Amino acid sequence: MRAPFFANIIISTLIAIVAWLWNSPALAAIPVQLYDLEYKECPASLEKGMISSGSSMTANCFIIGGKAKNASDKTLYDADVYGRIYDADNNNVMQNRTRLGSIEEVPPGVTDFEIRVSIPANLPTPLKLKQFKSSGFSHKVRWQTIEEFDGF
Numbered sequence: 001m002r003a004p005f006f007a008n009i010i011i012s013t014l015i016a017i018v019a020w021l022w023n024s025p026a027l028a029a030i031p032v033q034l035y036d037l038e039y040k041e042c043p044a045s046l047e048k049g050m051i052s053s054g055s056s057m058t059a060n061c062f063i064i065g066g067k068a069k070n071a072s073d074k075t076l077y078d079a080d081v082y083g084r085i086y087d088a089d090n091n092n093v094m095q096n097r098t099r100l101g102s103i104e105e106v107p108p109g110v111t112d113f114e115i116r117v118s119i120p121a122n123l124p125t126p127l128k129l130k131q132f133k134s135s136g137f138s139h140k141v142r143w144q145t146i147e148e149f150d151g152f
Contacts, residue, residue, distance in 0.1 A: 029080075029135035029136065029137060030070075030072050030074075030076055030135060030136055030137070030138060031133070031134070031135050032068050032069065032070050032076060032079050032103075032106055032133075032134040032135060032136055033068070033069040033071070033133075033134075034066055034067070034068055034069075034081070034083075034113075034132045034133060034134050035066060035067050035069070036066045036067045037064065037065070037066040037129045037132055038064075038065060038066065038129075039062045039063065039064045039065070039127055039129065040062065040063055040065070041060070041061065041062060041063075042061035042062060042063055042116060058120075058121040059118040059119060059120055059121055060118070060119050060120075060121050061116060061117075061118055061119075062116070062117050062118075062119060062127065063114050063115070063116050063117075064083075064085075064100070064114065064115050064116075064117060064129065065112065065113060065114040065115075066112075066113060066132075067110050067111070067112060067113070068103060068106050068110070068111045068112075068113045068134060069109070069110050069111075070106045070107065070108050070109060070110075070111070070136075071108075072108060072138070073108055074108065074138045075105060075106065075107045075108065075138075076105070076106040076107075076136030076137060076138060077104065077105055077106075077136055077137055077138075077139065077140045078102055078103075078104065078136060078137055078140065079102060079103040079106050079134045079135060079136030079137075080099055080101075080102050080134060080135060080136070081099070081100050081101050081102060081103060081113075081115055081132065081133075081134045082098045082099050082100065082131075082132070082133050082134065083098065083100055083129060083130065083131055083132035083133065084098060084129075084130045084131045085100075085117065085119070085127055085128070085129060085130075086127065086128040086130065087119075087123040087124050087125065087127060087128075088123075088124040088125055088126055088127075089124060090128070091123070093119050093120065093123055093127070094117075098131075100115055100117055101115035101116065101117070102115070103115070103134065103136070106134075106136050
């Protein structure tokens with residue numbers, strides 16, 4: 001009577017192990033190293049009419065660029081860029097926000113990237129870029145705009 005019970009447990013365990021090994025790797029975020037960071041002012045065409053997020057204060061537009069190193073063998077998509085930006089007085093210019101933008105596609109190896117940020121105009125420069133990191137996904141992140149959604 002006990003033999004079929006243990007046989008079922010062993011077979012179930014083997015099936016679970018094979019299924020676990022057979023499936024593709026987890027769809028977790030894959031880290032991307034960011035380095036050689038620098039910033040420059042936006043061209044006049046991008047800068048016109050800039051205001052700071054959530055207020056009517058004028059803002060300066062900057063483009064932060066650098067190198068993104070994807071050590072995996074897969075192209076990564078929608079890589080979120082996080083970091084802290086400090087002004088000349090070491091004040092955090094975005095106190096409640098560390099996500100600064102995203103890189104649409106990061107192929108394996110080293111890639112140049114640029115993201116645009118708005119900084120309140122009353123903060124002194126030069127800016128200091130610290131604790132920058134990124135992570136992306138091996139598949140495109142799917143999302144729909146409200147206009148495309150017809151589920152109601």
